[in-house]
Amino acid sequence: MRVNLLHEMIDRSADRDPEQEAFRFLGNSLTYQALASLSSRLAGVLMNHGVRRGDRVGIYMNKALETPVAIFGILKAGAAYVPIDPGAPVERVATMLQHCGVRHLITGNDKRTQIQTLLDGKAGLDCVIGLSDSPKGGVQSISWDAIRDAPPVAPAKVIPEDIAYIMYTSGSTGRPKGITHTHSSGLSYARAIADLYAITASDRFGNHSPLHFDISLFDYLCAPLCGATTIIIPEPYTKLPASLSELMETERMTVWFSAPHALTLLLLRGVLDKRDLTTLRWVIFGGEPFPPKYLGALMAQWPHARFSNSYGPAEVNMCTYHHVDEPVIEATETIPIGRAWGIAEALIVDENDHQVVPGAPGELLIRSPTRMRSYWRAPALNAACFYRRNVTDDIEDVFYRTGDIVAEDSVHGMLFLGRKDRQIKIRGFRIELDEVEAVLAEHDSVEEAGSYTARDGTEIEAAVTIHNHSSVAADDLLRHCADRLPPYAIPQAVHIIDAFPRTTSQKIDRRALAAQFDAEETD
Structure with missing residues (x-):
C-alpha cells in the first residue's frame, strides 16, 4: 500500500502487523489495528456531525x-487537527x-x-467530543464510549496538498499565529x-x-509511518527526572527526541547511574542550544547511543x-546545526537578500517539501515570510525566511548565531518577546512595556x-500575564520604572534595560 496521506500510515501498519x-500510555496500549478502527469510528462521528474537508477540529x-x-x-x-x-x-x-474557526473540539x-x-464565553463550538456527560449550554456532546460503539467509515476524499494540521505559536502582535501544514509536508517530514x-x-x-x-x-x-511503537510520557513524569528515567528503562526506549532542557534535567537529577538505558540508540535534541558541558557529560553517560542536533522552525518542520x-569537551564550543538534509536547500543571505560568501553571517532561508503552506489568515505575514527566486519567467523557488542568523563552517556545516528578530526559545518553547510586551500593554494602568531575557x-x-x-503592583501585572500567556512565557519579574532607556532613534533600548537590572542584582 503506497502512503500518500498521513492517516494512511496507520492503516498500512495495521495491515502489515495488526497486533503491533x-x-x-500508563501501561495501557493501542495496537495498530485498534488505532485504525477507532480513528475510523471517530471520523464517522465527526462527518455525521457536520465536519467536512478543510474544516479545522x-x-x-x-x-x-x-x-x-x-x-x-x-x-x-x-x-485538519489543531492542537491546543x-x-x-x-x-x-x-x-x-x-481565529481558526474551530467548531468541533x-x-x-x-x-x-x-x-x-469556553462555552459560557460563547467560543462558537457546535460539538464537543470526549466528555462522559453533556456540558451546560445545549452544545452537542459525544462521549468516548459512544465513539467506540460507532460504526467505522471509509476516509473522506482528500489529496496530499490538503491541510492536515495547524500549529499555533507566539505572534509579535500579541495574537498567536497558526502554522498551516499539508499531508504532503507532514509526510515528507516523516x-x-x-x-x-x-x-x-x-x-x-x-x-x-x-x-x-x-x-x-x-x-x-514518523513512528506510525514505520510501524514503530510510541510511549506517551505522562506530563508529571516530565517534571520528575528520576521517574522519567525509570520509565525509559522499563519501556526499553530506543529513540528519544526532546528539547535539551529535558535531557539536562535527566543528567542532573535522573539518577542515570542506576538505570540500564542501553536500548537507546538515538538521542536527538532540538528547539534551543544545548550547553556543551551538559551534552558532553550525557554522551559520556550513554556511550552506546548516537547524538544528533536537529534544527528547524515549525514552519519547515526540520531542515538541518x-x-x-x-x-x-570545551564548555565554550558551539554545537553546530549542521547541514541541510538531502531534500532541502539552504541559502544564507544578507540584509539585501544577496547570498553571503562562505563563512559570513546571514539569515538562513530554507526551501523544502516539509515547508508549511502559509500562516492561517495572515496575508501580511505571508507576504513577508517567503523569499522567491525566479528560475524562469514561469517558475520560481520559494524559500522560508527563518529569521535565524547563521554562518557556514567548512567542517561542521552551519553554526547558529542568534535571532534576526526578538523571537527566543526557552526550554524548547518558542516565545515572541513582543507578545509579552503586547499583553502587558493591554493592562489599563500600563503606559509602555519592554521585555528582555x-x-x-x-x-x-x-x-x-x-x-x-x-x-x-507588580504582582497584579504578573497575574494579568498569567491569564493571557502560556506558563512558559510569563515573565519571572515585572519592574515598574519611571522611564525607559532610549536609543538615539528614541526606541526602547532593551539591552540597556537588561543591563540595568542585571547590575542591580549584582550590587
Whole structure:
C-alpha cells in the first residue's frame, strides 16, 4: 500500500502487523489495528456531525491514549487537527479557536471545567467530543464510549496538498499565529526522519513533548509511518527526572527526541547511574542550544547511543541536522546545526537578500517539501515570510525566511548565531518577546512595556511605565500575564520604572534595560 496521506500510515501498519503496539500510555496500549478502527469510528462521528474537508477540529486534552485516535480520526474525516495547549489560559484558547474557526473540539473529562468556561464565553463550538456527560449550554456532546460503539467509515476524499494540521505559536502582535501544514509536508517530514535515523518497526519512541509543541510530530508521524511503537510520557513524569528515567528503562526506549532542557534535567537529577538505558540508540535534541558541558557529560553517560542536533522552525518542520559523533569537551564550543538534509536547500543571505560568501553571517532561508503552506489568515505575514527566486519567467523557488542568523563552517556545516528578530526559545518553547510586551500593554494602568531575557537567556523579565495617578503592583501585572500567556512565557519579574532607556532613534533600548537590572542584582 503506497502512503500518500498521513492517516494512511496507520492503516498500512495495521495491515502489515495488526497486533503491533502503536501507542502506549500508563501501561495501557493501542495496537495498530485498534488505532485504525477507532480513528475510523471517530471520523464517522465527526462527518455525521457536520465536519467536512478543510474544516479545522481542535484537540484540547491532556496526554492520553485517545490523543492519536483524535489526530488520525480528524485526518480521516478530511479535516485538519489543531492542537491546543491544555495548560493555556482559557481566554487564549478561545482566541485560537475563534481565529481558526474551530467548531468541533475533542477533549477529555479532566478539561470539563475549562470546556464549560469556553462555552459560557460563547467560543462558537457546535460539538464537543470526549466528555462522559453533556456540558451546560445545549452544545452537542459525544462521549468516548459512544465513539467506540460507532460504526467505522471509509476516509473522506482528500489529496496530499490538503491541510492536515495547524500549529499555533507566539505572534509579535500579541495574537498567536497558526502554522498551516499539508499531508504532503507532514509526510515528507516523516519520511526524511525515517531515512535519516534508519527507523524500523522495532523502535520504541519516547514522546516527551506535548501535542501543541512541534517536536511531538516526530513521534506522532514518523513512528506510525514505520510501524514503530510510541510511549506517551505522562506530563508529571516530565517534571520528575528520576521517574522519567525509570520509565525509559522499563519501556526499553530506543529513540528519544526532546528539547535539551529535558535531557539536562535527566543528567542532573535522573539518577542515570542506576538505570540500564542501553536500548537507546538515538538521542536527538532540538528547539534551543544545548550547553556543551551538559551534552558532553550525557554522551559520556550513554556511550552506546548516537547524538544528533536537529534544527528547524515549525514552519519547515526540520531542515538541518548535525550528528555529534565526537565528545564535546570545551564548555565554550558551539554545537553546530549542521547541514541541510538531502531534500532541502539552504541559502544564507544578507540584509539585501544577496547570498553571503562562505563563512559570513546571514539569515538562513530554507526551501523544502516539509515547508508549511502559509500562516492561517495572515496575508501580511505571508507576504513577508517567503523569499522567491525566479528560475524562469514561469517558475520560481520559494524559500522560508527563518529569521535565524547563521554562518557556514567548512567542517561542521552551519553554526547558529542568534535571532534576526526578538523571537527566543526557552526550554524548547518558542516565545515572541513582543507578545509579552503586547499583553502587558493591554493592562489599563500600563503606559509602555519592554521585555528582555535575563540570566544568560534562561528567563524572561519585563519592565513597564504606568499612567499618572495609576496604582498597580507588580504582582497584579504578573497575574494579568498569567491569564493571557502560556506558563512558559510569563515573565519571572515585572519592574515598574519611571522611564525607559532610549536609543538615539528614541526606541526602547532593551539591552540597556537588561543591563540595568542585571547590575542591580549584582550590587
